[in-house]
Every structure is written in C-alpha cells, then in structure tokens.
Amino acid sequence: MITKKQLKNKVKQIPFVQKILFQRNKKRFQLNFKKEVYKNPPAYIFQMGKVGSSSAFHSIKNQYHGMCIRSHWFSDKESDLHVKALYNLYQKEKFPIKIISMVREPISRNISAFFQNFERDTGTKYKDHNFSLQQLQELFLKNYKHEMPLTWLDDTIKAIFGIDVYEMPFPESGYKTYQNGPIELLLYKHDVDDATKEKIISDYLQIPNFKLSNINMGAAKEYAVTYKEFINLKMPHSYLDAMLNSKYTKHFYTSDIYKIRQKWSS
Incomplete structure (x- = not known):
C-alpha cells in the first residue's frame, strides 16, 4: 500500500505540477529577495575579473548586514540567480545599490585572465598542453580579447548605472567614490594595500572593524x-x-606608465 509521503512525491513528478511548484518557488524567492534589497542596500561586487575581488567578496559576505552579490556582467542571462534577480528588479525599480569595483594594470590583468581561461584561448586543456613560453605568448597576443579591461567601465558602469568614472581625475590615493541617484560606487586599484582596502570598505558599507580574509x-x-x-x-x-x-591606463595609472612600460618592454 502506497503511503501518503510516496503519493505526494509521485504527484510532484507530474510535469504540470512541477511547473506550478517552480513558479511558486520562483515567486517566493523574488519576494524574499525584494524584501532583503529594501531592508539593506545590496553590496554588489561588479568587476571585470582578475582584479582581486574574491577576498573582498568573501569578506563582505561574511561581515555585511545586507546581501552581497558578485558578477562580471549585469543581465538576466546570468546563471547566478541573485544577479538575475537584482537585474530584473532594477529594471522595474531604481533602488539603492552599493557597487564595489576594482581596476588593475591591464597587461598583468590580461595575462592572469588568459591563464584562467587557458583552454578557451589556446584550444587545449592546461594538463594536455606542450606549448613553449614563446608559443603561449603568441597565443596570448593573438587570441585574448585585450581591449576588454580598457572598455569595461564604459560598457558596464557608465552604460548601465550612468556613472562616468572618467569625468574627474582619479586620485593618487588609489580609490574614489561616485554617486548617481540611488547608485553608489566605490572604485579602487587592485594594488592598494589591504589596510587601506579595509578602511574604505568599512567606511563605505558601515562595517565596524572590517577585515579582509587572505584568500x-x-x-x-x-x-x-x-x-x-x-x-x-x-x-x-x-x-x-x-x-x-x-x-x-592614462586615467588610472598616469604616473606609473613609464614604470609599467619598462617592466614589460624588451
């Protein structure tokens, strides 16, 4: 004889029931998400990748009283449900978001991203490759999309949130805050020391005694x-x-360009 629990599980396997349950759970998630967003502005780690965001993200997630979300792009096509929910809600309602983003010297950043996406840009898994360093450099120069960090801020922060970080000079301190309506942005250099990062994030998100995890x-x-x-x-x-x-590079690394060129030039 079939038990009540077994019958309930069988019913859940019926396609139209699964669809109803999915829509119900989706609605519940959206309502809870909206409630959290309006309770505390979400901390959104929105960055181009390979700029040292992991430490900030995990540290903020563990210490901030609101939601902490991270992504490279902002759309409803993102696989992360929280990014998708943030995007969809923002299209309907303009609510406060506390964005944190980072910049990094573009050559170092691109090399790091090239190795992170090794198979995509070389056609071979790292464990299977037998490229020489010179061959890898040729593949890096030929296949990687080098303009990505150069245009990312205009393509995302400016295009989506209306903040043009190039309007005003970037300070030698290595960090700056911006605002456009309910949207705030904290932008800092990848190579700013941890003590400074802790101070500016603590002030920005109002987290007393904020500490970065060493990841x-x-x-x-x-x-x-x-x-x-x-x-x-x-x-x-x-x-x-x-x-x-x-x-x-001219905007964020004005005084470092000669030093950067010397480091990488033959």
Whole structure:
C-alpha cells in the first residue's frame, strides 16, 4: 500500500505540477529577495575579473548586514540567480545599490585572465598542453580579447548605472567614490594595500572593524609555475602602445606608465 509521503512525491513528478511548484518557488524567492534589497542596500561586487575581488567578496559576505552579490556582467542571462534577480528588479525599480569595483594594470590583468581561461584561448586543456613560453605568448597576443579591461567601465558602469568614472581625475590615493541617484560606487586599484582596502570598505558599507580574509586563489592553480615564468617575458612594443596609450591606463595609472612600460618592454 502506497503511503501518503510516496503519493505526494509521485504527484510532484507530474510535469504540470512541477511547473506550478517552480513558479511558486520562483515567486517566493523574488519576494524574499525584494524584501532583503529594501531592508539593506545590496553590496554588489561588479568587476571585470582578475582584479582581486574574491577576498573582498568573501569578506563582505561574511561581515555585511545586507546581501552581497558578485558578477562580471549585469543581465538576466546570468546563471547566478541573485544577479538575475537584482537585474530584473532594477529594471522595474531604481533602488539603492552599493557597487564595489576594482581596476588593475591591464597587461598583468590580461595575462592572469588568459591563464584562467587557458583552454578557451589556446584550444587545449592546461594538463594536455606542450606549448613553449614563446608559443603561449603568441597565443596570448593573438587570441585574448585585450581591449576588454580598457572598455569595461564604459560598457558596464557608465552604460548601465550612468556613472562616468572618467569625468574627474582619479586620485593618487588609489580609490574614489561616485554617486548617481540611488547608485553608489566605490572604485579602487587592485594594488592598494589591504589596510587601506579595509578602511574604505568599512567606511563605505558601515562595517565596524572590517577585515579582509587572505584568500590566495592563484597559488593552488595548476598553471602557477608556467604563469610565474610567463610574467617575466617581455611584450612587443605595439602591444604595450595599445595598452598604455589607452584612456583607461592614462586615467588610472598616469604616473606609473613609464614604470609599467619598462617592466614589460624588451
């Protein structure tokens, strides 16, 4: 004889019942999400990737009294349900969001992203490759989308939230806050020291005694040794010109351009 619990489970397997349950759970999630968003402005770690966001994200998530969300893009096509929910709600209602983003010297950032997406940009899994350093550099220069960090702020922060970070000079302190209506943005350099990051995030999100967790994501990567050798290679002058003459680099690394060129030039 079938039990009540077994019957209930069988009913749940019926397609139209599954659809009803899915819609009910979706509605419940959206209502709870909206309630949390209006209770405390969400901390949104919105960044281009490979800028040191992991430590900030995990630390804020554990210490902030509101929701903490992280992504590289802002759309309803994101796989993360919280990013999708934030996007869909923002299209209907303009509510406060406390965005945190980071910038990084573009050559170092692109190399880090190239290794993170090794198979995509080389056509081979890292464990199966037998490329020399010179061959890897050729693949990096040919296949990676180098303009991505140069345009990301305009393509996202400006286009979506109406904040043009290039309107005013970027301070030597390495960080700056911006605001457009209910949207706030804290933007800081990847290489700002941890004590400064803790102070500015603490002030921005009103987290007393905020501390960053030391999350070293790179040390355990399978490509760590090759990556370390790769970053000692010199880059072609044409590539350096494209990266260092960009609006992005001139804005955020004005006083460092000569030093960066010397580091990477042959």
